[in-house]
Amino acid sequence: MTIGGVARFWREIPQRYNLIGKQCGSCGRIYFPPRESCPYCRRKSIGKMRDIKLSGKGEIVTYTVIHVAPHNFEGQVPYPIAIVQLEEGPRITAQIVDCKIEDVKIGMKVEYTFRRIQEDGYTGAIYYGYKFKPCQQKQNHQ
Amino acid sequence: MEQIGIVSYGADIPRYRIKVEEIASVWGKNGEDIKRGLGINEKSVPSLDQDTATISVEAARAALKRCNIDPKNIGAIYIGSESHPYAVKPTGTIVGEAIGATPNLMVADYEFACKAGTAAIQTCNGLVKAGMIEYGLAIGADTAQAAPGDALEYSAAAGGAAFIIGKKDVIATINHTYSYTTDTPDFWRREGRKYPAHGGRFTGAPAYFKHITNCSKNLMKIAGTKPEDYNYAIFHQPNGKFPVTAAKMLGFSYDQIKQGLLCPIIGNTYSGSSLLGLASVLDVAKPGDKIFLTSYGSGAGSDSFDITVTDKINDLSRKNAPSVAQLIENKEYINYGTYAKFRDILYWE
Amino acid sequence: MRDVAIIGIGITKFGELWDKSFRQLIAEAGSKAIIDAGIEGKEIDAIYVGSMSAGRFIGQEHVGALVADSSGFAHLHIPAIRVESACASGGLALRQGYLSVASGMNDIVVVGGIEKMSDVGGTAATETLATAADQEWEAFFGATFPGIYAMIATKHMHDYGTTREQLAQVAVKNHANGALNPNAQFRREISLDTVIKAPPVAQPLGLLDCSPVSDGAASLILCPAEKAKKYTDKPVKIIGSGQASDTLALHARDSICTFNSTVYAARMAYKQAKKTPKDIDVAEVHDCFTIAEIIAIEDLGFVEKGEGGKAIDNNITTLDGSLPVNTSGGLKAKGHPVGATGVAQVVEIVTQLRGEAEKRQVKDATIGLAHNVGGCGASCIVHILEAM
Structure with missing residues (x-):
């Protein structure tokens, strides 16, 4: 069954593909997902929220391993999912991939990677976005 | 130039x-x-x-x-x-x-x-x-x-x-590129079908080898080069054997192809195959190195490249x-x- | 503001009630409460009913009118209001009913809570519950509702040394209590080992760390406190009502292990009641998952932050402890028909304060607290009740 409603996904492409957040032009705080106004500066921030591309590097704050998954994720169980604190401050929820489940730990350094997140049934659109994988530390030490 | x-x-x-x-x-x-x-x-x-x-x-x-x-x-x-x-x-x-x-x-x-x-x-x-x-x-x-x-x-x-x-x-400059194309149905996947089909042993001599060797020879003719002029050579890798045989037929040594030969350890990555081989060569290449590449696509055709690595x-x-x-x-x-x-x-x- | 009392309670059995429809359940709970209070239909000024997602569970919206109709009040044209705050819908229905009586606008108000969850499959039920989380930024990426609570558990274990066994103890305790509650979905005791060895749902939480998918309804009758004795010998006064909100997504909060919505709602309720956590004799807290009870008793001030895991070993929250928690069996064993839960919690507290809880009765209980959470702490409603 296809649900449709691709616009709901399409309008989030900048965030889902490229981690485009918002920075408050008044206080400098960074938000992801983007906010229309800064909760701290409120009216002062309206019209001053600027796009900012986040680096996609961060650290695991906490995590779990999902064994009972929603329909669209059943093929992937068991899969780790974590709250990741990005370098710039915002925290986001995302799957952790490209490592052994038992290697996922609080404090682990991760970076974003581009993956399929969901598909809308057998005939519907494919939705892409971010997941996180362990940082390629090896290269950094070369 | x-x-x-x-x-x-x-x-x-x-x-x-x-x-x-x-x-x-x-x-x-x-x-x-x-x-x-x-x-x-x-x-x-x-x-x-x-x-x-x-x-x-x-x-x-x-x-x-x-x-x-x-x-x-x-x-x-x-x-x-x-x-x-x-x-x-x-x-x-x-x-x-x-x-x-x-x-x-x-x-x-x-x-x-x-x-x-x-x-x-x-x-x-x-x-x-x-x-x-x-x-x-x-x-x-x-x-x-x-x-x-x-x-x-x-x-x-x-x-x-x-x-x-x-x-x-x-x-890495692309000095010359040349393609050799014929209509040869050795492998295909029809519209709407999930899996490809192929002509079995027909994929060898009249398909892969004919196109790879003719394309490679013609490019070397255009470039005025010989196999021994190249530090590295990459041929499309449908399996671990065809590229080795093709290299031998053309006069390239195993040493010239081994850095780009990935099929034995990752399989045939199809459109990625010869390009991953090229990436593997560029990972280790030094200024002045000469690279030869010939891809193969069923149906059929080959693209050859004469490449020189620069100081950059x-x-x-x-x-x-x-x-x-x-x-x-x-x-x-x-x-x-x-x-x-x-x-x-x-x-x- | 007038004081408000609860003069009637009604509850259905909780569980997979295959033969009962949404309409039958709400009518049963409502009529039990109305009969308990000894009121007449024509006395009712308004109906407030909490339902999280009738639209997804039974494909039916417009629940306010449906509840009035199912209860046989269509011809009385009583104002009927459906309230939604995810799993805190029931608690919020009570608060809205309470405010309407306290304000003087209404005298007799029926508060209901209901969910009929078993008419959809398990996966659909799980996905519907996940709508209480942030659909775009949590659920879209594969986070489930148990998964989000599991991330709290992982962090609590990491930061405070809470153990897998301590999580499991919550389920064991609540099942023991549920065994004493005739309306509970699970009326059997379970062992620590059974909880720990249950199939994993979202590590570290297993199947028996999770509240079940349930059908059920509960109802309360409110009236001005000054008129309460006219209807019942054992009225229970609402002495504090608090509500607070927080970010929809867990990741957006500074603290993973604290629900500030609980902290703020509790602060509001304690202040109004002029009570402190020490004054509470019995509490029903929102244990949708075992970890949820641990952080709830911390955020409500029953124990220090980080000490929640030890509350059972320290004989605090057990039935014979210093502050028994979830004597009904909690969401874990009594069942969790989401919209009904907040109302059912208050039904249990009223039962305790009336001294009618039989085998699970907390001795001399006069002040009780009910704590109802929506989503992963994006909403919280706290009520403090006192026997009159």
Whole structure:
């Protein structure tokens, strides 16, 4: 069954593909997902929220391993999912991939990677976005 | 003469692997016989969340990490694959958006069996040469399909490489390129069909070898070169044996092809095959190195390239992205059941 | 503001009630409460009913009118209001009913809570519950509702040394209590080992760390406190009502292990009641998962932050402890028909304060607290009740 409603996904492409957040032009705080106004500066921030591309590097704050998954994720169980604190401050929820489940730990350094997140049934659109994988530390030490 | 060629490159290979003997055991075959027959030990497998678009994006991002090119200056993206995630709807738009190259951008998806990626390089090369674009992004990537139990199941793998083509800070000039094309139905997948079919042994002499050797010879004639002029040679790798035989037929040594020969350890990555070989060579290449490349796409055709590595390769931040060797090293084995699930062989909705 | 009392309670059995429809359940709970209070239909000024997602569970919206109709009040044209705050819908229905009586606008108000969850499959039920989380930024990426609570558990274990066994103890305790509650979905004791060895749902949480999918309804009758004795010998006064909100997504909060919505709602309720956590004799807290009870008793001030895991070993929250928690069996054993839960919690507290809880009766209980959470702490409603 296809649900449709691709616009709901399409309008989030900048965030889902490229981690485009918002920075408050008044206080400098960074938000992801983007906010229309800064909760701290409120009216002062309206019209001053600027796009900012986040680096996609961060650290695991906490995590779990999902064994009972929603329909669209059943093929992937068991899969780790974590709250990741990005370098710039915002925290986001995302799957952790490209490592052994038992290697996922609080404090682990991760970076974003581009993956399929969901598909809308057998005939519907494919939705892409971010997941996180362990940082390629090896290269950094070369 | 102005230099046109590769300005940066990147690769991506999914980390799951399945061993040939694991597949063989499911179909009641002797794994050792098949490994010997195909020259393949294991192949890469995409997970459920990977496809040609994700591999292309990761490879393109790796290429961008290694250089200082503003993605907005990329004027064209061509992606060659026979496993585009959509039959209708381009992969290139996904990649363009994901690397920040939209919207002033030419995009098209290519299909020419396993040589669509080299065709993309030729297109970008031409557009740069004509002055129509500053940089072009050419990608060859696949998550190749194989029917369960078919001989292709041992080889059909996943991976891809991306090349930024331009004329500023060129790390490897494309001196000559030439294509050899005929209508030869050795391998195909019909519209709407899930798995490809092939002509069995017909894929050898009249198809792969005829096109690879004629294309290579003609290019060397144009370039005025001989096999021994090259430090490295890469031939399309449908299995571990064909490229070795082709090299021998043309007069190249095993030493010249071994750096780019990846099929024995990751399988045939189709549109990614010869391009991952090229990426592997660029990982270790030094200024002045000469590289020879001939791809092959069933149906059929070959694209040959005469490439020279420049001093600029030392300025490229190669370590900013994983090398092909690192991508190959980072692996996790799966069994056939998991493979069947990942490859959508077990259909469920 | 007038003081408000609860003069009637009604509850259905909780569980997989295959033969009972949404309409039958709400009518049963409502009529039990109305009969318990000894009121007439024509006395009712308004109906407030909490339902999280009738639209997804039974494909039916417009629940306010449906509840009035199912209860046989269509011809009386009573104002009927459906209230939604995810799993805190029931608690919020009570608060809205309470405010309407306290304000003087209404005298007799029926508060209901209901969910009929078993008419959809398990996966659909799980996905519906996940709509209480952030659909775009949590659920879209594969986070499930148990998964989000599991991330709290992982962090609590990491930061405070809470153990897998301590999580499991919550389920064991609440099952023991549920065994004493005739309306509970699970009326059997379970062992620590059974909880720990149950199939994993979202590590570290297993199947028996999770509240079940349930059907059920509960109802309360409110009236001005000054008129309460006219209807019942054992009225229970609402002495504090608090509500607070927080970010929809767990990741957007500075603290993973604290629900500030609980902290703020509790602060509001304690202040109004002029009580402190020490004054509470019995509490029903929102244990949708075992970890949820641990952080709830911390955030409500029953124990220090980080000490929640030890509350059972320290004989605090057990039935014979210093502050028994979830004597009904909690969401874990009594069942969790989401919209009904907040109302059912108050039914249990009223039962305790009336001294009618039989085998699970907390001795001399006069002040009780009910704590109802929506989503992963994006909403919280706290009520403090006192026997009159």
